Structure formats: structure tokens, C-alpha cells
Amino acid sequence: MSEPFSARLRAATWTDHKAAEQTSFLDDLTRGRLTVAAHAALTAQHHLIYEVLEEAARAWHGHPVAGAFHHDGLTRLPALAADLEFLLGPDWRDALTPVPATAEYTRRLRETAFDSPGRYVAHHYNRYLGDLSGGQYVARALARAYALTLGGDGLRFYAFDLGDLDAFKNGYRTALDTAPWDEAARAEVIDEVRLAYRLNTDVLADLGRVYPNPFPPEVIAQIMRHMNDDHADDSLLICRAALPEPTRPQTSSAVMSDMDAAGIEFRAVVAGVDTPIRVPFAARLTERAQVRIEVTRLYREACEILGVPSR
């Protein structure tokens, strides 16, 4: 028996999927390296995209082939509006400005998703099956990273009222397998899914330029070098102050080992034992210039706690 079309489609587009999955913006966003503003910006781009995609879904309603793919429970626009209102307030529509790739994406949707059933299904599959798959991982990571509630305010876009999502996705794949497409029509679907992945990757790359990770590895390495070359004594004081009082005198050295937007990390030698110490910042830092100010504050606070004069 020949391979089902859904399996062939997935295999033929999986490298394109990897490129979308591995954009640094999505990685930074889901690891909590950005701010909730970046999550709101992605949500706004989604709103612009789903506005057109769901207009197409309504246009294909009742069509013998294309009409079989949409389901009321997939419709995302009301959830996106609710998320944006929660994240940005009543003027959220002001944030609906497309990045260049979103403008290209919606232009492509207007060009193909209203004329060609196969190309419409390609875009439909790309977004909704993605939302029902990786989107569910993304939602869990966003909830953790930005103190949101899974399925609640700010994350309703990722919550589907479709029962068992795996069963739903299997039904969707059966619809792909049984659509009466000849070889040329199937090749067209694969071609358009690859383009849809590229458009999504480009949207994420554009957002990455607007919301860069303020602390990429090379910046952390520079800060670490400076701390360890010029401020080893200050690091030691910060670590001592962060430790319980009895262990403070037993702490003999400390080197900075890492940092992120929420805190700085050291490896200190406490009673002869190499000990990891994380000291949280007073607030999340959003730019590099804030690191010096915050570390100086930690140093002064440590001097006060330890009763030593600060410079």
C-alpha cells in the first residue's frame, strides 16, 4: 500500500518545520528571555494572519473538499482578540501593524487561499495542525515564562475546545488522505505548505529583530569576563551576603558563572566546596546597560548586610 498523503506531506516538509521551530525568537520567547511585550507582538501578528485565514475558511464553507477541513472549534480570532485585550488593554487594535513578513504572508493568503482549495488547505493545515501540536508545548512554556495561566487570560489562542486533540488531528490527517487530489494537486499542497513554513519562519525572524534577546551568549561572556577579571572581590561579597550567616566567613572565593534577565549566578567555594549561588535581580532586566546598575546595587546591599564600607 502506498504511503498515506498526510505522512508524505509531513515527511516532505519536516525540514521546513525544523527551521520554523528553531528560530531564535521562538526559542528566546519560550525560554523566558524576552518580555511579555514580545508575546503580545506575536499574538498581534497571529491576529493579522488568522483574520485572513478564517475569512478564507468562511468562504470555503460547504465546498465538497476544502469545506471538510474547518471546524468551529478551530476558529482562533475571538481568542486572539481576548488575549490582546488582556495583554495590551482596550487599545489593542493599535498594535495590529504587520511586520514585513506578515504583510507578505497575508498577501500570499489573499492571492491563493481564496482561489485554490489545495493551497487553502495547505495554509489551514500549517497553522491549525501546528497550533494543535507544537503550539501546545509553546503554550506551556509561555505560561511558565510569563506567569500566565495555561488556557487562561493571554493564552486563550492555544486552548482548543475540541476534546481529544490527538483524535482530532488523526481525523484531520484522514481528511488529507481521502481528499480527491491527483498527483499534481498533491504536489501543489506540499509546495504551498513549504511556503507557509517559510512565511512563518520569516515572521518569527522579523519579530526577533524587533525583540532581540538582550543577553545572548556572547554578551553574557563579556559581562562574565569583566566581573571575573575586575570584580572578583565584589562577587565574593555578593555571594557572602546571599548565604546564611554562619557560612559567610567560610566563603573564600566566587566567580560569576552565568546570568539571565532575572538573576546572576556564581560558583563560590564555601567551606572548601564548590557551590552554585543564584542571586535574583530586583526586577527583570530588559537591556544590557541595566546590568551594571543592578550588580552595583547588589554589591552596595551586600556591603550593608555584611557591615563593610562600600566604595
Ligand code: HEM
Ligand atoms: C517551539 C516550536 C515548535 C515545537 C516545539 C513544535 C513541535 C511539534 C511537534 C512535536 C509536532 C508533532 C506532533 C504530532 O505528531 O502530533 C509538530 C507538528 C507540527 N507543527 Fe510544530 N512545533 C513548533 C513550531 C511550529 C511552527 C512555528 C509551525 C508553523 C506554523 C509548526 C507547524 C506544525 C505542523 C503543521 C505540524 C503537523 C505535522 C504533521 O503531523 O503533519 N510548528 N510540531
